[in-house]
Amino acid sequence: xxxxxxxxxxxxxxxxxxxxxxxxxxxxxxxxxxxxxxxxxxxxxxxxxxxxxxxxxxxxxxxxxxxxxxxxxxxxxxxxxxxxxxxxxxxxxxxxxxxxxxxxxxxxxxxxxxxxxxxxxxxxxxxxxxxxxxxxxxxxxxxxxxxxxxxxxxxxxxxxxxxxxxxxxxxxxxxxxxxxxxxxxxxxxxxxxxxxxxxxxxxxxxxxxxxxxxxxxxxxxxxxxxxxxxxxxxxxxxxxxxxxxxxxxxxxxxxxxxxxxxxxxxxxxxxxxxxxxx
Amino acid sequence: xxxxxxxxxxxxxxxxxxxxxxxxxxxxxxxxxxxxxxxxxxxxxxxxxxxxxxxxxxxxxxxxxxxxxxxxxxxxxxxxxxxxxxxxxxxxxxxxxxxxxxxxxxxxxxxxxxxxxxxxxxxxxxxxxxxxxxxxxxxxxxxxxxxxxxxxxxxxxxxxxxxxxxxxxxxxxxxxxxxxxxxxxxxxxxxxxxxxxxxxxxxxxxxxxxxxxxxxxxxxxxxxxxxxxxxxxxxxxxxxxxxxxxxxxxxxxxxxxxxxxxxxxxxxxxxxxxxxxxxxxxxxxxxxxxxxxxxxxxxxxxxxxxxxxxxxxxxxxxxxxxxxxxxxxxxxxxxxxxxxxxxxxxxxxxxxxxxxxxxxxxxxxxxxxxxxxxxxxxxxxxxxxxxxxxxxxxxxxxxxxxxxxx
Numbered sequence: 001x002x003x004x005x006x007x008x009x010x011x012x013x014x015x016x017x018x019x020x021x022x023x024x025x026x027x028x029x030x031x032x033x034x035x036x037x038x039x040x041x042x043x044x045x046x047x048x049x050x051x052x053x054x055x056x057x058x059x060x061x062x063x064x065x066x067x068x069x070x071x072x073x074x075x076x077x078x079x080x081x082x083x084x085x086x087x088x089x090x091x092x093x094x095x096x097x098x099x100x101x102x103x104x105x106x107x108x109x110x111x112x113x114x115x116x117x118x119x120x121x122x123x124x125x126x127x128x129x130x131x132x133x134x135x136x137x138x139x140x141x142x143x144x145x146x147x148x149x150x151x152x153x154x155x156x157x158x159x160x161x162x163x164x165x166x167x168x169x170x171x172x173x174x175x176x177x178x179x180x181x182x183x184x185x186x187x188x189x190x191x192x193x194x195x196x197x198x199x200x201x202x203x204x205x206x207x208x209x210x211x212x213x214x215x216x217x218x219x220x221x222x223x224x225x226x227x228x229x230x231x232x233x234x235x236x237x238x239x240x241x242x243x244x245x246x247x248x249x250x251x252x253x254x255x256x257x258x259x260x261x262x263x264x265x266x267x268x269x270x271x272x273x274x275x276x277x278x
Numbered sequence: 279x280x281x282x283x284x285x286x287x288x289x290x291x292x293x294x295x296x297x298x299x300x301x302x303x304x305x306x307x308x309x310x311x312x313x314x315x316x317x318x319x320x321x322x323x324x325x326x327x328x329x330x331x332x333x334x335x336x337x338x339x340x341x342x343x344x345x346x347x348x349x350x351x352x353x354x355x356x357x358x359x360x361x362x363x364x365x366x367x368x369x370x371x372x373x374x375x376x377x378x379x380x381x382x383x384x385x386x387x388x389x390x391x392x393x394x395x396x397x398x399x400x401x402x403x404x405x406x407x408x409x410x411x412x413x414x415x416x417x418x419x420x421x422x423x424x425x426x427x428x429x430x431x432x433x434x435x436x437x438x439x440x441x442x443x444x445x446x447x448x449x450x451x452x453x454x455x456x457x458x459x460x461x462x463x464x465x466x467x468x469x470x471x472x473x474x475x476x477x478x479x480x481x482x483x484x485x486x487x488x489x490x491x492x493x494x495x496x497x498x499x500x501x502x503x504x505x506x507x508x509x510x511x512x513x514x515x516x517x518x519x520x521x522x523x524x525x526x527x528x529x530x531x532x533x534x535x536x537x538x539x540x541x542x543x544x545x546x547x548x549x550x551x552x553x554x555x556x557x558x559x560x561x562x563x564x565x566x567x568x569x570x571x572x573x574x575x576x577x578x579x580x581x582x583x584x585x586x587x588x589x590x591x592x593x594x595x596x597x598x599x600x601x602x603x604x605x606x607x608x609x610x611x612x613x614x615x616x617x618x619x620x621x622x623x624x625x626x627x628x629x630x631x632x633x634x635x636x637x638x639x640x641x642x643x644x645x646x647x648x649x650x651x652x653x654x655x656x657x658x659x660x661x662x663x664x665x666x667x668x669x670x671x672x673x674x675x676x677x678x679x680x681x682x683x684x
Contacts, residue, residue, distance in 0.1 A: 056583045057456065057568060059463040060306045066450060078580040104304060105567045109581030131304040131567065135294065156308040158470055163311055181308055182468040 004097040004125045005150055005173040008047060009208045009229065018225035019047035020270045021210050022263055023101065023234030025068040026051050026085050027077025028241055033251040034072070037241070037259050038089045042096045044260035045267025048210075048230065049089075050128065053082050053102030060130045062185035068238040071249060079110050083122045090123030099126040099152060099173070104140065112140055116147040126150030126173045134166050141170050154178050155201055164204045174208040174230065175201055179215075185235025188214045195227030218269030225273035233266055287534035287610050290601060295484020295571075298607060300600035303483040305570045308467045317485045319390050324492070329385065336381055340414070341371045343378075343496065347504035347661070352631040353647075360515070360654035362647060363508075364634070364664045365501055365529060374637065374666030375497060375525045376407040376478060382493035383476045384411040392474035394418045398462040400427055400455035400521065401592035401639065402434025403666055404478030409443035419443035422462045424454035427591045434670050452585040455521075455595045459569050479522025480599035483570030487599050494528025501661055502532055509659055515540040517650070518663035519642040520613070521557065521593035523602045525665035534610060543602060544646045546588035547615035557586035558615045559598040560606050573600040589618035589674065590638035592666070616645035622678055624648060625668065637666035638674065 012019050022041055027034050041049055054069035054077050061069070086098060100119065107115050107129065119127070127144055134141075134153070141151040150173030158181060159167050168175065177197060179189030189211070198209045211224050212232025221231045237259055244258040245251060290297040303313060323329040337343040346366045354362045367375040380397075387395060395417050399405030405421040412419035421438055425447040428435050438445050451457035459482075466475045480487045480494070505513050516533060518526035520543040533539050548556035556562055559574040566575040568583060576584045576596035586596040605611040616624070624644035629635045636644060643662050651660055668675075 055581075056451065057460050059460050059569070060308075060467060062464075063450075073582060078582075103567075105575075105577070105583070106581035108567055108572075109577065109579070130306050131570070133303060133305060133307050133310045135303050135310065154307045156306075158308050158311045160311065167307060178308065181470050183464045186468065 003150060003173070004095065005048065008097050009174065012047060016274055018228055018270050018273060019210065019230035020045055020221070020263070020267050021048040021050060021212070021230050021232040022046040022237055023050040023052060023232060024237050024241070024259065025054060025065065025072050026082040027054060027072030027075055028068045028238065029071050029245055029249060029251045029255065030075040031077060031081055031085065033255055035085050035088050036256050038085060039092060040256055040260045041263060042093055044263035046096070046263055049096055049098045050101045050232065050234070051082065051086065051098060053079065053100055053106055055103040055106055058103060060183055062183040062235060064185045064235040064239050064242070067242065079106050083118050086122040086124055097125045098123065099128055100124050101128040102130070104129050104131050107140060112143055116144055116149060120147055120149055124149060126152045128152045128154070128176060130154065134169065137170055145170060145172065152176055157181050157197065161200070164201065168205045171207065174210050175205060176232065177201060177209050177211045177228070178213045179211050180213050182213065184213055186214055188216065188220060189224065191223040191227065194224055198228045218265040221266045222269035222273045225270040231270055237262060287605065287608070288531065290604065291484060291488055295488070297601045297604035299565065300572050300603040301484055301487055302572050303570060304567050304572065305483045306467060308470060312470055313483050320386060320485055320489050323386055323389060332385055333382060337378070337496065341377050341381065342369065344500045344504070345369050347501055347508065349508070350632050353628065356631055357648060357651035359656065360651040360658040360660040361656065362651055363505070363513070363659065363661045365497060365661055367497060367525065367663060367665045368636065368667035372403070372407045372410050373669065374403040374407065375494060375528060376404045377410070378496055378528065379478070379490045379493040379524060380404070380407040380411050380476060382489070383474070384415060384417070387417070387474035387476070388415060390474065392472065394469065394473045395476050396420045396422065396462050396465050396473055397476045397478060398422045398455065398458040399478060400458070400594055401590065401637070402427065402431040402438070402670060403592060405443070405445070406434050406437050406441070408476050409438040409441035412443060413441045420465065421445050422448055422458040422465070424448050424452070424458045426453040427455065427458070430674055431591055431670055432673070454586070454591070456583065456586070463569070479524040480527045480601060481522045481569060481571055481573065481597060487571065487601055490524050491527045491531055491601065494524050495531045497525065497528035497663065498530060498532035501529060505659065505661065512536055513539060513659040513661045515542065515650070515658065515660045517542040517544065517643050517647060517660065519544045519593065519639045519665065520598060520602060521546070521595050521639065522597070523599040525663050527599060527601060529661070529663045530611065541611045542646060542650065543611050543613045544642045545613060545615040546590055546593035546642055547617040548587040548589070550617055551615060555587035556615070557588040557593050557595060559596060560603065560613045561615050563596070565603070568597055571600045573597050573603040589621060589678065590642065592637070592639040593642065614646050616642040620645040622675065625675060634664065635668035636664055637668045638671045640665045
């Protein structure tokens with residue numbers, strides 16, 4: 001099958017540039033504003049969209065994404081609404097790949113088969129589920145692949161050459177390289193280490209490798225984009241949402257522009273990466 | 279000829295860490311290589327007679343084992359039925375069963391060359407036990423504790439400070455045990471190379487539920503021997519409180535295949551199961567995935583974890599160990615629950631009848647003994663795990679009872 005993710009990376013390869021992958025939280029700060037953000041992302045420069053499925057106990061996330069999830073839940077977000085947001089997005093955009101990212105319990109409780117059918121129908125292209133390592137592939141990864149939904153796996157600095165093949169076996173779409181040992185939004189990655197790590201992963205796979213965790217600025221994005229197929233930015237975007245909110249945590253006229261302006265700047269960084277090193 | 283029973287309840291988990299559908303390894307990839315390394319290191323230690331010898335030495339001379347199996351004569355008279363024995367885990371060094379497990383994990387951490395130990399704690403007993411063993415072996419110790427628990431278990435926070443541990447109050451979520459565990463996992467993901475995560479109960483990713491069970495099973499093994507010595511036969515029933523369930527699993531596991539023995543686990547019913555404010559994951563929850571394992575959890579229809587409530591900080595957790603979840607489904611262990619008020623009454627009664635002030639956690643088990651024992655004949659032998667002492671809870675109890683308790 002040729003999916004949106006594959007087509008997008010093929011197109012970017014022709015442009016000789018890396019992808020900007022954005023992460024925002026579904027339902028943050030409320031359903032409608034989050035959908036407005038989602039719809040504005042491609043035009044602002046996002047090449048691939050990761051949409052967070054809020055969860056009460058996100059054990060791999062730092063304070064920014066924890067808070068975004070809790071804002072969304074407080075505003076009444078749930079899995080049905082997250083899938084509805086994807087349908088709204090897909091109605092106006094057939095090309096931009098959209099990946100859902102989160103934790104397994106809300107999917108398990110929704111029911112794996114129902115979830116996959118509904119996600120596929122809504123226009124979801126892939127899944128990143130933080131607490132499902134290859135050892136638990138039978139839970140969701142294999143059913144997802146059978147449904148034609150990509151299962152994007154995280155590789156980390158602790159994933160050594162011996163373990164990489166295990167991690168890559170049922171991975172599809174792209175590989176998400178977690179550039180630090182730590183939680184989202186923590187320390188900034190060192191671009192040199194990232195470059196050699198991406199090269200190491202590429203010795204084991206033909207899939208594109210995107211790099212995330214700790215990337216906040218256009219300058220960092222540019223540095224990472226020189227050695228990777230994509231740069232993922234998440235905590236900085238949900239922080240932009242938070243900073244735009246009114247004192248009672250409601251969205252303001254500044255919320256959507258706050259995110260899109262940052263995405264625009266990050267996109268400039270990513271797009272100038274390879275031109276500058278030539 | 280001996281025939282191994284085909285349906286042994288003691289053979290789990292399988293090689294993937296599953297007890298039936300429960301257990302497993304639901305963790306971020308960053309932790310996966312470490313968990314596999316831990317599994318190998320534990321398997322090696324378990325097979326090494328030197329490890330056992332080292333454990334036994336410290337259990338005898340540092341922890342003070344075996345803990346007595348004490349015939350509670352006045353409690354028995356009060357109930358007017360079963361003959362009640364207390365397994366006195368509160369007499370261990372540090373005042374609870376927690377030290378049995380911590381000793382095992384710290385000795386394992388030393389073998390693995392880890393110098394930095396992290397732990398989560400609810401009531402603070404696991405934190406105190408971890409801080410104690412870290413002091414004993416000169417290891418750095420960081421304990422994550424919900425900010426609410428820091429407030430209601432001040433004495434234990436002070437004990438941990440005295441022992442040289444750093445206590446980190448966790449402000450996220452409900453600020454109790456679940457959130458402390460999230461924060462400990464976040465620390466572990468960040469400091470993977472240097473750090474050993476000392477989990478305090480029979481939960482978390484494989485191999486923790488199995489490993490903690492193995493270390494705690496000394497409770498049940500001693501009970502078998504002690505009961506044979508006291509009565510010339512095995513007990514008729516076992517009863518223990520269940521938060522994550524390590525004291526209960528430690529008592530139950532060596533008896534699981536003795537099919538005539540009734541086994542009761544007591545969860546915390548808080549303000550009552552119908553109130554929505556309780557911590558009874560098995561009676562009031564359903565299967566889900568959290569903190570590295572599949573088990574019964576308290577959650578809403580969207581799979582969002584809900585807050586547990588119990589007067590006892592040690593039971594205030596929205597999950598339960600995966601082996602308990604399985605033992606519930608296969609019907610080997612009966613799960614009951616006791617409310618805050620029932621636990622408070624049992625707390626006072628045991629103090630006055632036996633001169634033993636129990637922790638609020640085992641007070642939940644005592645509360646159900648008061649229901650069950652009167653229904654049993656006088657030759658029925660009942661063992662209750664007195665998993666911790668009540669010093670840490672005096673402020674909480676005084677607050678609930680008002681000045682009349684002083």
